[in-house]
Amino acid sequence: MTTWRLALRGADVLAFDTHGPGHDRGSSAGESRIFRTAYKEGAGYVPLLQRAGALWRELEDRSGSTLLTMCGGLTIGAPDHPDILAVRRCAEEAGLDHEVLSTDQARKRFPQHEIDDGEVMVLDPGAGVLRPEPCVQAALRCAENSGARLLPHHPVTDVTETDTGWRITSNGTEFDADHVVFAPGPWARQLAPLRDLPVAARLITAYWFAARDxxxxxxxxxxxxxxxxxEAGFSCFPALDGVAIKIVPHHLGWPDLDGPDDLPRSSPPDHARAASAAAARLLPGVVPHPIRIGTFAEGFTPDDHALLGPLPGHHRATVMTGFSGHGFKLAPAFGEIGADLALDGGTSHDIAPLDPNRLLP
Ligand SMILES: Cc1cc2nc3c(=O)[nH]c(=O)nc-3n(C[C@H](O)[C@H](O)[C@H](O)COP(=O)(O)OP(=O)(O)OC[C@H]3O[C@@H](n4cnc5c(N)ncnc54)[C@H](O)[C@@H]3O)c2cc1C
Structure with a gap:
């Protein structure tokens, strides 16, 4: 996304990736991502989310792709659950449209979910579902159309600050740059200038269950x-493939990986059993045995908020990583910020809460 925004602004951009656009080895794959505006993570995110929403639409227009479907979003649970309270607080503070559905209303409107007595739903009409692989491909296609040079299958093996900028080594070739934007996802600590950042690579597993209707x-x-x-917590995505809904269990935790390249291909039977039990208990309209399992790496910070800003201790470098399981929806806004920081040295977006210095000694 930063490559796209930089190229749009006329910058001379080189974009390195170990893999190809839209690959499934990192954090940005697996068919679907949630977009939400009433954000339990805090009302401070709302301006960024609204800007991201507009940029997703701009990317759709420029690429001719369908990327974001505004199907609405539900937070479901006991009325005093911290996430229910947080999403309501955000909507109220930011003046966002939202609806609180009583137990009866929830059961009637969304029978796809099993609702216990007393549980409620908060409906955010400013929510939807993104298709991550086409999103990445659309942004890179637009970047290339605006003159960016894409270098897929180019792992950066060395990146060193020089008197005037940076020297980047990839596939045995050296490239010079005035400014580097580091956006390596869960691989952050493998790059020498990012080694001290507190970003842990963790495993997130997704399960697809066939819908009966x-x-x-x-x-x-x-x-x-x-x-x-x-008994369970998960995010839940409608069937985009005409077959199955997807859930990402939260209550089973996200274990540390030795490194993002150590992704297991599947999940252990006890994990799959627990995911099936959650589907059997809470999603009455699916066959509660997964037909597909996906494993993905994501970078997490200690406070679950991203690291975004000038790279501490270096000149002419920007870092954006550690999105902690909720970065995709904001990606084009982060890309715009990355371009602002690289070209202007600052941005009009409020990114102070994401300053990497907050988590450094
Ligand atoms: C299963 C799952 C579900 C999620 N659900 C949601 C959701 O519903 N909504 C939401 O907003 N967010 C969600 N997230 C989080 C979101 O997807 C991530 O925060 C986001 O995709 C992070 O993107 P990234 O660009 O930082 O990392 P990545 O997508 O991993 O990209 C990093 C890129 O850097 C490249 N790279 C790394 N090191 C090097 C190197 N040395 N040389 C060259 N290239 C390199 C990698 O190959 C990779 O392409 C979810 C994450 C996961 C894993």
């Missing part, structure tokens, strides 16, 4: 959801 589980009928229940 696909129409009732399509984005036209089923919003994205964040489910909070004493």
């Amino acid at each position: 696909v129409a009732a589980h399509s984005p036209q009928a089923l919003p994205i959801a964040i489910r909070r229940h004493p």
Whole structure:
């Protein structure tokens, strides 16, 4: 996204990636990502989320792709669950449209979810589902159309600050740059200038369950959801492939990986059993045995907020990493900020809360 925004502004951009555009080895794959505006992570994010929403639409227009479907979003749980309270607080503070559905209303409108007595839903109409692989490909296609040079299958093996900028080594060739934007996702600590950043590579597993009635589980009928229940917690995505909904269990934790390249291909049977139990208990319209399992790496920080800003201790470098499981929806806004920082040395967006210095000694 930074490559796209830099190229649009006329910069001379080289974009390195170990893999190809839209690959499934890092954090930005797996068919679907949640977009939300009433943000339990805090009302401070709302201006960035609104800007990201506008930029997703701009990317759709420029690329001719469908990327974001505004199917709405539900937070489901007990009325006093911290996430229910947080999403309501954000909507109220930011003046966002939202609806609180009582137990009866929730059962009637969204029978795809099993609702216990007393549970409620908060409906955010400013939520939807993004398709991450086409999103990445669309941004890179637009970047290339604006003159960026893409270097897929180019792992950066060395990056060293010089008197005038940076020297980058990839596939045995050296490249010189005035400014580097580091956006390596969970690989952050493998690059020498980022070695001291507190970014842990963790495993997130996604499960797909076949819907018995696909129409009732399509984005036209089923919003994205964040489910909070004493027995399970997960994010839930409508069926985009005409077959299966996806859940990402939260209650089972996200274990540390030795490194992002150590992704297991599948999940251990006890993890899969627990995901199936969650589906059997809370999603009555699916066959509760996964037909597909996806494993992905993501970079987490100690406070679960990204590191975004000038790279501490260096000149002419920007870092954006550690998105902690919620960075995709904001990606084009982060890309715009990356371009601002690289070209102007500052940005009009409020990124002070994401300053990497907050987590450094
Ligand atoms: C399963 C899962 C579900 C998620 N759900 C949501 C959601 O619903 N909504 C949401 O907003 N967010 C969600 N997130 C988080 C979001 O997807 C991530 O925060 C976001 O995709 C991070 O993007 P990134 O560009 O930092 O990392 P990546 O997408 O991993 O990109 C980093 C890139 O850097 C490249 N790279 C790294 N090191 C080098 C090197 N040395 N040389 C060259 N290239 C290198 C990698 O190959 C990779 O392409 C989820 C994450 C996961 C894993």
